[in-house]
Amino acid sequence: MASPVLSKSRPTGQAWWSLTRLYQGLQNYLLCPWSRHPSPAASFSTSSCWPPSSHTLAEAKLALSDAWPLEDNTPSTDYAAALAAAHNEYMKRFGSDNGHAPRVCFYCFPDDFLEMDQCHIESALRRLKVPTFRAFLGAKVTLGDASTGGTLLIDGVEASVVFLHCTFCPEHFAHEGEWHSRKLMELSRAIKVPSLLGHLAGAKRVQQALSRWEELSRFLPPEDAGRCMSVFVAQYDPSQPASAGAVENALERPERWVLKPQREGGGNNFFGAALAEQLRGNDLSQFVLMEKIVSPSMPAMLLKAGVATSVEAVSELGIFSAHLAVDHEILSTVGGAMLRTKASSSEEGGVCAGHGAIDTPLVVSEVGGQGGAHAGQIPAEKCLLLVCGLPGSGKTQFCKALADSAAKFFLVTTWHHLSYDSPSRTERETISNRVDALLTAPGSAAILLDDNMYSSITRAHWAQVAIDKNCAFHQLFLKAPLDLCLERNSLRPSAVPDFSIRYMAEVFEWPQDGTWEGQHSMMLNAQETASQQVDSFLHHLPAAKFWERVRPPDTALPRKDAHNMDLDLRKIVSLALKDAKLPKLAMPVLAKQWSTRKAALVAESQAKASAADTSALRHEMVETFLRSCMADVSAASAASPSKQDGPDKDLDKEEVSVLGPPFRWLPAECGCYFTDNIYARLVDAYFKVLNPEMEAAEFWKVNDREYDAATRSQIFAEAVNTAKRRKEAPQVFRKNLSTVLKQYRPKHPELFLRKADVRVPFPPSQAAEVFKSGFLEIWEQARGGKELGAKHVHDSCHECPFLSDAFVEQLKAELRHFKEQKLPHQQPNSMNRNGCILNEIGLGPLMDRMIYVYLMPVCRALYPDLLPGVDSHHSFIVEYGPNMDTNLGVHDDNSEVTINVSLSQDYSGGELVLYHRARVAHPQKLEKKPYYHRTTHGTMLLHPGELLHEVLPVTAGNRQGLIIWLRSDAFRKKHGCPLCQSTDRLLYA
Numbered sequence: 001m002a003s004p005v006l007s008k009s010r011p012t013g014q015a016w017w018s019l020t021r022l023y024q025g026l027q028n029y030l031l032c033p034w035s036r037h038p039s040p041a042a043s044f045s046t047s048s049c050w051p052p053s054s055h056t057l058a059e060a061k062l063a064l065s066d067a068w069p070l071e072d073n074t075p076s077t078d079y080a081a082a083l084a085a086a087h088n089e090y091m092k093r094f095g096s097d098n099g100h101a102p103r104v105c106f107y108c109f110p111d112d113f114l115e116m117d118q119c120h121i122e123s124a125l126r127r128l129k130v131p132t133f134r135a136f137l138g139a140k141v142t143l144g145d146a147s148t149g150g151t152l153l154i155d156g157v158e159a160s161v162v163f164l165h166c167t168f169c170p171e172h173f174a175h176e177g178e179w180h181s182r183k184l185m186e187l188s189r190a191i192k193v194p195s196l197l198g199h200l201a202g203a204k205r206v207q208q209a210l211s212r213w214e215e216l217s218r219f220l221p222p223e224d225a226g227r228c229m230s231v232f233v234a235q236y237d238p239s240q241p242a243s244a245g246a247v248e249n250a251l252e253r254p255e256r257w258v259l260k261p262q263r264e265g266g267g268n269n270f271f272g273a274a275l276a277e278q279l280r281g282n283d284l285s286q287f288v289l290m291e292k293i294v295s296p297s298m299p300a301m302l303l304k305a306g307v308a309t310s311v312e313a314v315s316e317l318g319i320f321s322a323h324l325a326v327d328h329e330i331l332s333t334v335g336g337a338m339l340r341t342k343a344s345s346s347e348e349g350g351v352c353a354g355h356g357a358i359d360t361p362l363v364v365s366e367v368g369g370q371g372g373a374h375a376g377q378i379p380a381e382k383c384l385l386l387v388c389g390l391p392g393s394g395k396t397q398f399c400k401a402l403a404d405s406a407a408k409f410f411l412v413t414t415w416h417h418l419s420y421d422s423p424s425r426t427e428r429e430t431i432s433n434r435v436d437a438l439l440t441a442p443g444s445a446a447i448l449l450d451d452n453m454y455s456s457i458t459r460a461h462w463a464q465v466a467i468d469k470n471c472a473f474h475q476l477f478l479k480a481p482l483d484l485c486l487e488r489n490s491l492r493p494s495a496v497p498d499f500s501i502r503y504m505a506e507v508f509e510w511p512q513d514g515t516w517e518g519q520h521s522m523m524l525n526a527q528e529t530a531s532q533q534v535d536s537f538l539h540h541l542p543a544a545k546f547w548e549r550v551r552p553p554d555t556a557l558p559r560k561d562a563h564n565m566d567l568d569l570r571k572i573v574s575l576a577l578k579d580a581k582l583p584k585l586a587m588p589v590l591a592k593q594w595s596t597r598k599a600a601l602v603a604e605s606q607a608k609a610s611a612a613d614t615s616a617l618r619h620e621m622v623e624t625f626l627r628s629c630m631a632d633v634s635a636a637s638a639a640s641p642s643k644q645d646g647p648d649k650d651l652d653k654e655e656v657s658v659l660g661p662p663f664r665w666l667p668a669e670c671g672c673y674f675t676d677n678i679y680a681r682l683v684d685a686y687f688k689v690l691n692p693e694m695e696a697a698e699f700w701k702v703n704d705r706e707y708d709a710a711t712r713s714q715i716f717a718e719a720v721n722t723a724k725r726r727k728e729a730p731q732v733f734r735k736n737l738s739t740v741l742k743q744y745r746p747k748h749p750e751l752f753l754r755k756a757d758v759r760v761p762f763p764p765s766q767a768a769e770v771f772k773s774g775f776l777e778i779w780e781q782a783r784g785g786k787e788l789g790a791k792h793v794h795d796s797c798h799e800c801p802f803l804s805d806a807f808v809e810q811l812k813a814e815l816r817h818f819k820e821q822k823l824p825h826q827q828p829n830s831m832n833r834n835g836c837i838l839n840e841i842g843l844g845p846l847m848d849r850m851i852y853v854y855l856m857p858v859c860r861a862l863y864p865d866l867l868p869g870v871d872s873h874h875s876f877i878v879e880y881g882p883n884m885d886t887n888l889g890v891h892d893d894n895s896e897v898t899i900n901v902s903l904s905q906d907y908s909g910g911e912l913v914l915y916h917r918a919r920v921a922h923p924q925k926l927e928k929k930p931y932y933h934r935t936t937h938g939t940m941l942l943h944p945g946e947l948l949h950e951v952l953p954v955t956a957g958n959r960q961g962l963i964i965w966l967r968s969d970a971f972r973k974k975h976g977c978p979l980c981q982s983t984d985r986l987l988y989a
């Protein structure tokens, strides 16, 4: 029986799962005893033609009444048609202009056992009246007219097309003569199959490079690159320092990895202990370390040498395609497929080597969709997915990012995201009922239930709900250091009391291998950005039992006895009383209240001690107690005088996503932003403010510098004010943005994109209006990997055209219009008091698109080391002129790369002066001569954020600029925050 595959080439957990169940039957097994040469990837194109008919026959003989119709598979004739098209193109161009009669050459080994496969293509070509000949490695190869683009003569015959069945591994080049022949082939005008580029694209090192988003998105539109990433496994060059983590993991868990030497064909790979041994060796540069692809298996019977064996089998699908281009594309077709099926226990799948069998794909359309007669019988699929982790571990952002991208990757129709994280019992009940309803409703759906879920008993409850509803079940854990969660939590408008995070961190029961949870859990790194987490989720999806129904817990769940319960209640009280947010005055009252509540719970639990489910009941009691203490601490701190004019509590109801994807918009990236490098304009210097409530004496102890008394008090006031403003900046940012979204009536609504649209380019005609044509040329160069036409002007600084005059005017008109409305907005940063933050006034999505689609390819080409990836941007307008700031002191930026777009030209003075890098060890060794930048509007300057720069006084007129600070978590993780040079307090990296 044929092996089912999807007609849509996307990984669909649900579909795989359903198809596994559908699979039944018998496997034909083809055994070829010859395995002298590794076969090129295109072998067996012919042999793949016959299984459909034999499988159909087998179905008929076995009277499988519900057999699915099998598709014809005709790769050999499709192959021949593509070769014929190539030959005809050659004839059209060159004909027989020299009296030779060109033919298609099959260039092979002298004793190639695959001849039986190739001869079908040859005879199909003959039927198409295309002459062919066979030549063998070592044949006499010459160029007819000894120059590039000349005729290719092989054994004296002119080849129109050379179809290479050898020269793809080192042994094929045993003599210099073979290299020379191969080179002549490349230099000749004959059409090469495969082309050198096509061949290289299949090389393992190239595939490794293409498995990275940064590389792949240079060649594919983001949407397509995203889809590809969702099915690619990770690949590394183990000799590179950046791969140390992967190598370490492979040494620990070799069963998850495969080590491939750079060789074509199977049979050369290392697995398990042999892999670990190689990894400990010296020369790793010849290898590619790849995560193993773990496909879902299905039961099968393999028949080999007359013996049938029942195995768990996996299949691998290859699709044959042809692409012919001479200057422009002439032909691009997909023709036929090869499916290899093998026992999942076998590391190798080679058919000739006796490991795999050629099989037939059973093509169905979407499961649960219009899949033919059987579709209606396939039950709708549901999956309950728990997203667990401490508060501040980024669960909600991850869920949003997943639901956002998941629709593209799964056949599941609906993704629901529910947060169970509510202190109120009734609200939790409502959500619980909603989960119930969603799991019962018709249609496929994934329900993401996001909560701390720190106890395994709580998770088991949800597993049981999934079992009862006959649904699939899986758990995702976001793991983050406690300090990071505390820091992130403190930045949220709906921060929970610190003590609750400390408590959960202490008692968190992480899933254990070997228990029911081990099989149904995936760990994600909470320090990655949400989109990276989604990437790793998609990477690990094939191995996860994501769409499987969970088996009831097979290990005893931890039981909570009276003693344990008492310990937990005490722990909660003691941590809660230490919570920093708790005002001192409230403490005795709460301590008393909690002690009474605790005693009542203990008594209640003792009274119910004989009930069957006491353990679960005690769990519930601890949970309820924790939540009531959390509510008390929140209420007490909200009522304390210092908080009365604090952030607006209603804000968290606003659906304002400022954390991406694709980019975060919040100004703070490191905890030091709130305490270090606080700028005082008065003396043009930076100070530390450990907290805004700090006393003057303490402040001057930390900032030990000499000033007179009056200056001291002014500096102190300014620094403390700035620190306060920074502390509140994230909340104010959200609040302002939500006000703008509700109240602002734009002048040019087309500038206000939807967040969902930011990954797509402007339609071409609009792009031509937005950008200067010179920029679009540079953009194309960057995307094509070509040298850029940007002008290098100073140490790593480049100038290039960017926005069109019309667009600059449109943007400025919108900004004027905004300012006229007098809506609240913040200053861009400590140094610039005028202007505004574009992300805060609703133009964030526009900037996201500008950066994601247009600026990133250019920046990546110009700053490959600085920008391994960009996770956030701070985009703002600066303005100088009469009655405003007129200059800007020397500084470096809180960015990896800064893009400075000039928006005006009618002003005097105001040059931007670029010096040297502030953060290198020996700045004095760098170029000392400053560069004075002054351009026409719409031109941009790109410079590393660490380059010291200043703006000289504007003496007349008005000067406006658009500044984009690009930030990279990956860079900061390695080199530290640019302000404090440390990695300790990074919020997202």
Ligand SMILES: O=C(O)CCC(=O)C(=O)O
Binding pocket: 832, 878, 888, 893, 900, 912, 949, 951, 961, 963
């Ligand atoms: O106005 C300019 O050109 C530079 C502004 C700047 O350097 C900044 O805001 O960081």
Ligand SMILES: [Fe+2]
Binding pocket: 891, 892, 893, 949
């Ligand atoms: Fe700057």
